[in-house]
Amino acid sequence: MDFDLGPQEKFSFGQFLFANTWWRLWWRLWYRKVQVRGFKHIYTKKPMIVTPNHQNAAIDALVMVGIQTRQLVWLARADVFKSKIARSFLKFFGVMPVYRMHDGKESLGNNEKIFRKAVDILKANRLLAIFPEATHWGFRRLRPIKKAVPRIAFLAEDLSDTPLDIHILPVGIYYENYVGVRQNLFVNIGEPFPITEYVEMRKENENKAQIALRDRIQDEMKKYMLHIPHEGELYSMYDELRFICAECVAEKNTFQGSSMYVDFQIHSKVIEILNTAFESTPDTIETLRQETEKYVHGRKELQYRETILATQGGDPFDIIWNCLKLLCGFPIFLVGFISTALQYKYVYAFAQKIAKDVQFHNSITFVLGFLIIPISYSIISIIVVLSCSLSWWMFFVIGAILLICAVISLDYRSLAKKTYHMLRYKIQDFTNSKKLTDIQHQRSRIISLFCELF
Secondary structure (H helix, E strand, O other), rough: OOOOOOOOOOHHHHHHEEEOOOHHHHHHHHHEEEEEEOOHHHHHOOOEEEEEOOOOOOHHHHHHOOOOOOOOEEEEEEEHHHHHHHHHHHHHOOOOOOHHHHHHHHHHHHHHHHHHHHHHHHHHHHHHHHHHHOOOOOOOOOOOOHHHHHHHHHHHHHOOOOOOEEEEEEEEEEEEOOOOEEEEEEEEOOOOOEEEOOOOOOOOOHHHHHHHHHHHHHHHHOOOOOOOOOOOHHHHHHHHHHHHHHHHHHOOOOOOOOHHHHHHHHHHHHHHHHHHHHHHOHHHHHHHHHHHHHHHHHHHOOOOOOHHOOOOOHHHHHHHHHHHHHHOOOOOOOOHHHHHHHHHHHHHHHHHHHHOOHEEEEEEHHHHHHHHHHHHHHHHHHHHHOOOOOOOOOHHHHHHHHHHHHHHHHHHHHHHHHHHHHHHHHHHHHHHOOHHHHHHHHHHHHHHHHOOOO
């Protein structure tokens, strides 16, 4: 495949303009709250290879673009470059292909050109990014990573006339929900580390150095993300207990930082405690698994989220305040629902239809929304301006109002659901619902069992 790489080592004004106008606004509105820890590390003045975890398809790459203003050059598998349209699109966004054996043995020679371009990028102190896991999946676990990053780093050093002093920048991306819109996002940027010692090790043993650097990258990445080392029922238990037992862990430990970083530390501590118990007291873990499975089944029957049971339906004042907000905000919700929410519903349904992989649904919806919303808002704005004989500048005012209404309508729907379940809980609690009492007792048993582990 003949692929013109272009001047990827140079600053692209077109890419900068695109990323910092409508695209960045759309990306920022897509999430309710975004917190980034270790932001300064991404501006380290060293040649760096960025290594994020990969759990949410193309959205992972978009997150790395959205949280900062430095331009990234990505290395991606070559099979996504098959069509001319894809090649042009990916080239514009600074994505270069990497060829593997199953792309054809004859194509592997193209990698030399790619790696030489990678040297130019690193020499220019630009960011080279690659997902070490090679594929994405929707689990809070790091897959065994490949040797791609060590190979590229070593080859870049080989092809450079002078030592590059390449650093690896591990990044952990945490989504509150993989497929939802207006969810919370936490990005945990680690400290960059040099590969100097592995370059020296490589002089003695190439394979040993590659494995050592790969393992170091893997260990560093695990520090900055949630890593549940099990599958199936055990994974489900871990994933539930990090919420159920969060308060217990928070009471016995001191955590500092932003709200999402504190949550990250708490959840990491829960996983650490369970890992230790899994090795030392497997019988207790099995009991916990059974109790948790029973609890989750009962909670689903009652149709409650964990937060409702954890807060016992919340403060009555919050319910009243939420109801007032819902009452006052209904007209805005209605405008946003008609102008945007219905479009979102159909676009998401289309994404579900064309992509079997759930992790692609959010990516497709995001991209289609980015393209469709400006067109639909423009049509609505033109119709209103012409029919009401308004000034031309009202076109932009109406567009901004529609966007604000869209965001409010999405948050309105979430608040309405939450308030409904809070109110339902209080009614069941007031009427002494046996099912509710039993499920809360079951929850207390789980917390007691867990607290005995530390």
